[in-house]
Amino acid sequence: MAKIVVDVMLKPEILDPQGVAVSAALPRLGFTFAKSVRQGKRFEIEIDGDPTPAQLAEVAKAAETLLANPVIETFTVRVEK
Amino acid sequence: MKVGVVTFPGTLDDRDAARAVTHAGTTVISLWHNDADLKGVDAIILPGGFSYGDYLRCGAISRFAPVMEKIIDAANGGMPLLGICNGFQVLCEAHLLPGALTRNHELHFLCRDQKLEITNNQSAWTSSYSVGQEIVIPLKNGEGSFQCDDATLAALESEGRIIARYVGENPNGSRNKIAGITNERGNVVGLMPHPEHAIDTLTGPTADGLGFFTSVLKALVK
Numbered sequence: 001m002a003k004i005v006v007d008v009m010l011k012p013e014i015l016d017p018q019g020v021a022v023s024a025a026l027p028r029l030g031f032t033f034a035k036s037v038r039q040g041k042r043f044e045i046e047i048d049g050d051p052t053p054a055q056l057a058e059v060a061k062a063a064e065t066l067l068a069n070p071v072i073e074t075f076t077v078r079v080e081k
Numbered sequence: 082m083k084v085g086v087v088t089f090p091g092t093l094d095d096r097d098a099a100r101a102v103t104h105a106g107t108t109v110i111s112l113w114h115n116d117a118d119l120k121g122v123d124a125i126i127l128p129g130g131f132s133y134g135d136y137l138r139c140g141a142i143s144r145f146a147p148v149m150e151k152i153i154d155a156a157n158g159g160m161p162l163l164g165i166c167n168g169f170q171v172l173c174e175a176h177l178l179p180g181a182l183t184r185n186h187e188l189h190f191l192c193r194d195q196k197l198e199i200t201n202n203q204s205a206w207t208s209s210y211s212v213g214q215e216i217v218i219p220l221k222n223g224e225g226s227f228q229c230d231d232a233t234l235a236a237l238e239s240e241g242r243i244i245a246r247y248v249g250e251n252p253n254g255s256r257n258k259i260a261g262i263t264n265e266r267g268n269v270v271g272l273m274p275h276p277e278h279a280i281d282t283l284t285g286p287t288a289d290g291l292g293f294f295t296s297v298l299k300a301l302v303k
Contacts, residue, residue, distance in 0.1 A: 010183075013230070014183065014228055015186060015254060017183075017185065017186050017187070017254075018184060018188070021188055066141065066145070067137070069138055069141065069174065069181055071173070071179070071180060071229070072183060072228055
């Protein structure tokens with residue numbers, strides 16, 4: 001069994017109010033390391049066996065169609081053992 | 082003349098939309114998200130609410146509901162289609178309108194009476210208004226900030242496809258204070274505030290919203 005991970009992030013030019021709120025909360029708790037924070041989504045997709053290139057292409061197609069909105073978001077597809 | 086009002090699981094404002102259509106003097110046909118048939122309607126409204134619980138992204142799941150396939154075809158064929166609030170989000174997810182609606186810049190859910198300026202009265206849903214007319218209708222959403230890339234924004238501006246803008250302070254961070262837009266043809270309109278909640282002063286702050294529903298009647302009679 002393999003796990004395919006799709007990470008979805010807002011494009012850099014799109015305002016991320018949630019990330020801004022997290023970024024503002026960190027120093028209040030004494031965490032002063034963050035210059036900025038962006039918040040995204042992670043999808044974990046389990047499949048039987050090792051994924052073939054065709055399956056990965058299909059996942060990428062699904063990410064482009066449903067998991068991410070390409071108008072405002074970017075995504076990456078990777079395999080986690 | 083029949084106007085379809087679509088109900089998805091989680092839709093809230095279908096009854097008010099239906100009432101507004103009736104008030105404007107048109108017949109309402111209820112459409113269910115699982116219908117693959119538009120029941121002979123002449124125009125369609127996607128009302129507000131939280132379809133499919135806003136899971137994934139607002140409007141992202143609804144966009145693939147069986148009824149949407151027919152609606153997308155009909156809209157591409159020129160049928161008047163109005164998306165209010167969550168309906169606007171569905172139209173963007175369906176790529177019938179450009180851009181996307183994102184979280185309000187202050188993160189708060191807003192619920193208030195909002196002043197708008199009508200900036201295009203050539204669309205199927207805005208012909209009852211005059212350009213520059215100010216109206217007050219309710220605004221209530223958590224993800225109403227209209228975002229798009231610079232090229233899209235420039236095209237919307239130069240083609241006059243912004244149908245309404247927020248007046249005064251920008252409530253949600255929308256680019257260029259955009260409250261609503263239309264497609265190139267003018268038959269598809271997305272609007273974040275709620276005209277269906279302002280069709281008479283008995284139930285709404287004003288009757289300013291009724292014009293959206295009388296406009297479509299004129300568009301259909303033409």
